[in-house]
Amino acid sequence: MNKSNYTLAILKPDCYRKNLVGTIIDKILNAGFIIKKMKMIHLAKEEAEKFYEVHKRKDFYIELIKFMTSGPSFPMILEKENAIETFREFIGSTDPNKAAEGTIRKLYADNVRQNIVHGSDTEINAKREIQFFFNS
Ligand code: ADP
Numbered sequence: 001m002n003k004s005n006y007t008l009a010i011l012k013p014d015c016y017r018k019n020l021v022g023t024i025i026d027k028i029l030n031a032g033f034i035i036k037k038m039k040m041i042h043l044a045k046e047e048a049e050k051f052y053e054v055h056k057r058k059d060f061y062i063e064l065i066k067f068m069t070s071g072p073s074f075p076m077i078l079e080k081e082n083a084i085e086t087f088r089e090f091i092g093s094t095d096p097n098k099a100a101e102g103t104i105r106k107l108y109a110d111n112v113r114q115n116i117v118h119g120s121d122t123e124i125n126a127k128r129e130i131q132f133f134f135n136s
Pocket residue numbers: 055060064093094112113114115117118119121
């Protein structure tokens with residue numbers, strides 16, 4: 001399987017709290033992504049810390065871990081040609097104030113931390129993140 005056609009997305013706890021899970025899944029499917037695998041998981045602190053370990057020296061790290069463990073998340077493997085880049089464009093910039101019109105974060109995110117959705121940023125990270133949640 002060509003990993004560049006796969007990315008790891010997560011619908012974050014704010015997505016769940018705002019009752020947006022169905023809406024975002026609908027948009028993901030309408031944008032041509034195929035959901036290969038998906039699950040609902042309430043991340044433990046150690047799991048969130050491991051997933052975001054690349055950010056552990058950032059000033060937002062502790063609040064990020066609190067947020068990501070604050071409720072259910074929905075990790076999923078998405079398939080599409082050039083999935084990583086295409087999905088990053090689809091969700092928009094990390095900060096909704098900087099995200100392009102029509103992107104998920106522009107439409108639905110409250111702020112730079114509570115930004116509804118995660119998307120892998122490189123092929124190496126997509127591979128690691130898919131392995132992290134699905135051992136595949
Ligand atoms: P992205 O999710 O767009 O790849 P990063 O990898 O830089 O963004 O950051 C991971 C997550 O950490 C973001 O999605 C967001 O939830 C949170 N985050 C990033 N930057 C900030 C910040 N300046 N303040 C608060 N939270 C942040």
